[in-house]
Amino acid sequence: MSSPKNKTLDLPKGPYNTIQTEEEILEFWKKGKYFKPEFHAKKGLQTKAENDGRQTFCIICPPPNANARPHLGNLSGYSYQDLMGRFNRMLGKKTLLLPGKDHAGIQSEVVFERDVLKKQGKNKLDLGREEFYKQCYKFCLECAKMARSDEERVGLSADFDRDIFTLDPDIVKIILETFVKLYKDKQIYKGIRITNWCPKCQTALADIDCERKGRKAELTYIKYPLHKSRTAGIYSGPSITIATTRPETMLADTAVAVNPKDKRYKDLIGKTVILPLVEREIPIITDPQVDMEFGTGALKITPAHAPEDYDIMLRWNEENPDKKIDYINVIWKDSKLYGPVGKYKSMTVEQAKTAVTKDLRLLGLIEKTEEIEQNVSICERCKEVIEPIMSSQWYVKVDKIKKEAIDVVKTGRIKIHPKYMGKRYFQWMKDLRDWPISRSLWWGYRIPAWYKGKREEYVNNEGKIEEKIGKKSLNDELIKVQLDSPGDGWIQDDDVLDTWFSSGQWPYATLMKENLMDIFYPTDVMETMYDILEWWVSRMIMLGLYKTGKIPFKDVYLHGMLLAPDGAKMSKSKGNVISMDDIVAEHGADTLRLFYYIAGKAGSSYRFDWERMKFNRNFLNKIWNASKFVLMNIKKKDKNIFEKNPRGLEFQKGDKKMLKDLNKTIQEVTRNIERFKFNLAIDTLADSFWHTYCDEYLEYSKEFVYAEEGDPSGTIWTLWKCLKTYMELMHPFVPFITEKIWQQIPKSEDEPETIMYAKWPEGIIS
């Protein structure tokens, strides 16, 4: 753009050139620094973003993963965020859209290992923890650069100078301080939980580091007697038969579970059985997830060595606090047996399997065996079968923090759009249990806990996990929770934090880093996809309330999920991914944005559709051509029409009707944006522009504009006023084309240099 002040009233001939215009306008915006909250329509760019009496509007943009370019889903989010940002900016508010990039824990670790290290023939162990972190950091920052340019290209008017990476040292400090505060408030504790252990790599694995693999296995039917009484060494009396593929883990059984609806076991529920070989008495409990059709419908419960069983234990304990069952861990990291396992102690898992089966057979407790197909977890790296074991993890207590988080939504202090999503939120919050936050990775926020010496975990004689340092059991004296090392000999915890623990702090962490809390917190809207309402939004609410005592945002807008044209999820493996380049390079950003606003469904999924893209492109062309017509006629008749006082002009019937209709459109569009009904807003607007303004009014106006005699001032004024107003109304939706045209519309010197700061239309005197 040569100069925005240079109003030629001419638009280039021919159809609208999307790409060229958009690139030109983007340069103009970036040069003007209009995206910064420091920019003031009258005073220009200020040095500080201080409170200047203007109302504020702030959206913290959800940070996309810093390991790839944003996909169409990310871009749809930006489109909604930007729509709201531009709308509020035009309402005169000091506006901040704050962008960021997420280190994305496990995902980035996997991507970096797969796409970078593997190609160099290395793995993360070759690099060592520190070097790995350094290189992965660099990798993410490189990706972030590309992502940033995509974000700009779609028209996101965010303050890119402030683009923040989640592992930025300032952010890390804030995140970890929250951990320390929670620990001091006794809201964080160490607890024992089931973990995926790879016996070959000798490391704990996150679920995502595991693969599923089908294999054949032997299903053994074992009788658990109800009583200890034996005749000639053989159990006599009634028994219950369970089926298992892992007989050796029976030594760690702490219950037998049946489906509560199962009539066969109706009389046995609540009774106990004798665990053979170790002669332990264990209860028969119920769980609705026990499959009555599988095996005998009775399931041995081994919470320490089967994730499903662990869950059943948690569920049972929650619902039956007076009849809790516990875990017994018998397999340890060296794949040998420990704990209360009698003569099987120190055997390997394989040896124990053989020995246990043999002994059960001798006791006459093996009913039969059959071959089945089963799925097991294997280590993604070495393909070894995962051994689930119990280990010590950090937990956040949720009882206290979740209560207020439910309350703020219930009382409407935070509103969720669409409204019905609130139900999902409440459901999730109600069932929320203490939150395990350690992850066995390198990439992320390393837990700020220090042990006085090397911490070791072991299994005691009861099968419980204990931690010790040297000879001493772990106690408060031997742990320090603080950001910096307490000194020589203190060793930091190996794990990193769950990424939700950090992203849950994103709204205030970013503003604290930028020193903008006073101005922009609480923020206004959290705009994200509905699928992470529970995972992310709920955490932001809880942690926001905990750390700042305030809600982190007032409204939550949950956009829909964009599916491929065939209605399936876009995924690389299906090959149905449509990239930003496919669209923007051909149709431009405005077209894509229109697609989101018109077709997008808050809270649910919708399909991508090339036909609709074509329609959108045609719409832009319509805007372009109509503008050419209007500008041409203004130039011909009166290019200073904006100086005229409309009260002194003579209006035709059709002029008045047009202005009246536009007034109505303004009200409707404004109302619908305010209540987050973006599709209704743009529908109304596009229909009004295309049909009322173009098809009806422009045709009508020709009679007066082309007339040899008479004074067409009223009509010219109407043509001018409507065009300018439509551009302003449409600007939040299609920012590029509207800026381009608005620049050419003659207007007074008081108007700002960019449509971004034009005043949002209120009503027209007619």
Place this chain on the structure above:
RNA sequence: GGACGGAUAGCUCAGCAGGUUAGAGCACACGGCUUACAUCCGUGAGGUCGCAGGUUCGAUUCCUGCUCCGUCCACCA
């Protein structure tokens, strides 16, 4: 197992805080290159608004049940 959403024109979907002839785009039929636009304009055909009840003067819209799709959750980001 639990929770949630959808079912409206041939297709993809809007709409419905209950109220005149239920909308759009695409597709279809007919007519128009009129000096902003054929990436366009005009005209038209096409729907018992999933099924069964209920509330109401009135229901596509609210309630209940059913059928059929889809999604999410069970500690994965």
